[in-house]
Amino acid sequence: MSSIPEASPPLWLLAELTYRCPLQCPYCSNPVEMAAAGEELDTEDWLRVLRQARGLGAAQLGFSGGEPLVRQDLEVLVAEASTLGFYSNLITSGVGLTGDRVRSLREAGLDHIQVSFQSSEPEVSALLSGSPKAFAHKLEMAQAVKAAGYPMVLNFVLHRHNIDQTEQILQLAHELGADYVELANTQYHGWALLNREQLMPTREQLQRAEQVTNAWREAHPDGMRIYFVVPDYFEDRPKPCMNGWAQMFLAVTPDGVALPCHSARNLPLEFPNVQQQDLESIWRHSDAFNAYRGFDWMREPCRSCPEKERDFGGCRCQAFALTGDAAQADPVCTKSNQRSLVDAALGAASAQESGAPGLRYRTLQASKDILARQV
Amino acid sequence: MDKGSIPRIHRHFRLQWEEAQGCHVLLYPEGMVKLNDSAALILGCVDGVRSVADIIAELTSRFPDVDGIASDIEEFMAAASTRRWLEFD
Ligand code: SF4
Ligand code: SF4
Numbered sequence: 001m002s003s004i005p006e007a008s009p010p011l012w013l014l015a016e017l018t019y020r021c022p023l024q025c026p027y028c029s030n031p032v033e034m035a036a037a038g039e040e041l042d043t044e045d046w047l048r049v050l051r052q053a054r055g056l057g058a059a060q061l062g063f064s065g066g067e068p069l070v071r072q073d074l075e076v077l078v079a080e081a082s083t084l085g086f087y088s089n090l091i092t093s094g095v096g097l098t099g100d101r102v103r104s105l106r107e108a109g110l111d112h113i114q115v116s117f118q119s120s121e122p123e124v125s126a127l128l129s130g131s132p133k134a135f136a137h138k139l140e141m142a143q144a145v146k147a148a149g150y151p152m153v154l155n156f157v158l159h160r161h162n163i164d165q166t167e168q169i170l171q172l173a174h175e176l177g178a179d180y181v182e183l184a185n186t187q188y189h190g191w192a193l194l195n196r197e198q199l200m201p202t203r204e205q206l207q208r209a210e211q212v213t214n215a216w217r218e219a220h221p222d223g224m225r226i227y228f229v230v231p232d233y234f235e236d237r238p239k240p241c242m243n244g245w246a247q248m249f250l251a252v253t254p255d256g257v258a259l260p261c262h263s264a265r266n267l268p269l270e271f272p273n274v275q276q277q278d279l280e281s282i283w284r285h286s287d288a289f290n291a292y293r294g295f296d297w298m299r300e301p302c303r304s305c306p307e308k309e310r311d312f313g314g315c316r317c318q319a320f321a322l323t324g325d326a327a328q329a330d331p332v333c334t335k336s337n338q339r340s341l342v343d344a345a346l347g348a349a350s351a352q353e354s355g356a357p358g359l360r361y362r363t364l365q366a367s368k369d370i371l372a373r374q375v
Numbered sequence: 376m377d378k379g380s381i382p383r384i385h386r387h388f389r390l391q392w393e394e395a396q397g398c399h400v401l402l403y404p405e406g407m408v409k410l411n412d413s414a415a416l417i418l419g420c421v422d423g424v425r426s427v428a429d430i431i432a433e434l435t436s437r438f439p440d441v442d443g444i445a446s447d448i449e450e451f452m453a454a455a456s457t458r459r460w461l462e463f464d
Pocket of ligand 1: 021022023024025027028029030065066067093362
């Protein structure tokens with residue numbers, strides 16, 4: 001235990017205020033077991049979490065979910081965050097947002113609203129979100145966000161059903177006056193993992209999207225900033241997930257579970273709950289947060305690997321989801337003897353017929369059905 | 376760079392002291408940059424009123440022994456504006 005490094009401060013707090021959401025995105029990163037979560041934290045709990053996290057040194061705060069706008073106390077939480085000196089980000093689908101709410105959140109001190117889109121096309125958007133009206137509303141809300149003086153960040157989750165529209169997506173973002181665009185290829189956790197075969201693009205699709213993005217950047221050197229997040233399955237090395245386990249990122253779920261990564265909930269660890277323990281003892285002393293801190297927990301090939309300080313062995317959640325053991329190297333790594341799991345997934349996806357998606361939507365009922373089958 | 380121009384911290388960035396990190400940081404949507412002492416010192420003079428020349432004059436008089444301070448400040452301001460930390464009137 002002695003060689004577990006002294007915990008550096010959690011610079012990022014992700015407050016997942018609720019699992020409720022009016023949309024049903026099949027790439028949602030929420031856990032498929034979300035129906036088994038306990039009661040949502042109340043306002044007092046969240047205020048305490050914000051104060052404790054700020055006390056530990058957190059400076060960036062994300063309000064997400066589910067759809068955080070369904071929380072009626074959002075303005076109260078935003079106001080406290082602002083008083084505490086957080087830089088606060090609202091991560092929303094835009095559904096439930098109104099021009100009035102955009103302004104009241106601004107008055108409460110919110111720094112930034114990120115609106116996520118499913119697509120640049122209304123039809124694809126309706127197919128993916130399960131809502132025919134969402135797209136027009138998102139456009140309107142993106143404009144309201146801009147008009148209220150927030151920096152405008154638009155997020156598009158890319159997968160095989162929309163990645164060929166990268167050019168149209170960039171065009172749309174440009175016309176809306178975006179300051180930043182995130183082209184975030186799907187990360188395969190939660191519902192996205194369940195739908196992996198239907199969501200994974202082909203290598204050719206991915207290469208075209210990268211070319212389109214680079215060409216756009218060259219043609220608009222002073223334009224919006226574009227972040228293109230590459231899907232790690234196509235790489236030889238894993239991402240330095242969360243900059244290392246419990247190094248700078250802390251997530252709290254709707255029912256108060258503290259996690260070092262928002263997809264860690266179903267790892268076989270006892271994650272502490274903010275209703276029973278304060279964040280400082282959770283962050284510094286809990287077994288779950290210390291489980292993969294530093295390098296001592298590593299096995300081969302990571303243990304003796306010169307690259308371990310760059311990628312920290314990759315993502316624990318991905319290692320667990322694919323190999324059944326969270327202490328393995330992330331199987332994305334070609335040094336892992338389980339890389340074949342990732343290649344098999346790529347192969348299965350490219351053998352899929354395009355068109356008819358057969359996607360499994362993120363609904364409470366679907367989550368209950370999955371839980372019923374697990375028992 | 377026009378030394379008469381007046382820099383402002385770009386409206387999408389916020390400069391603040393972070394006790395836990397022991398340094399100044401710039402905060403922006405979902406991101407943060409840690410600043411070294413000289414960057415923080417220069418950005419701390421940026422108030423939307425003083426020009427580049429004013430800031431150079433002030434820091435030169437506060438640190439008379441530092442060689443090349445004027446060109447360091449100008450270089451930093453140019454780099455900061457490429458990164459969009461600063462905007463100029
Ligand atoms: S990804 Fe879609 S379903 Fe999941 S929380 Fe966001 S908007 Fe809701
Ligand atoms: S062996 Fe482990 S540490 Fe080395 S590159 Fe692969 S995942 Fe990273």
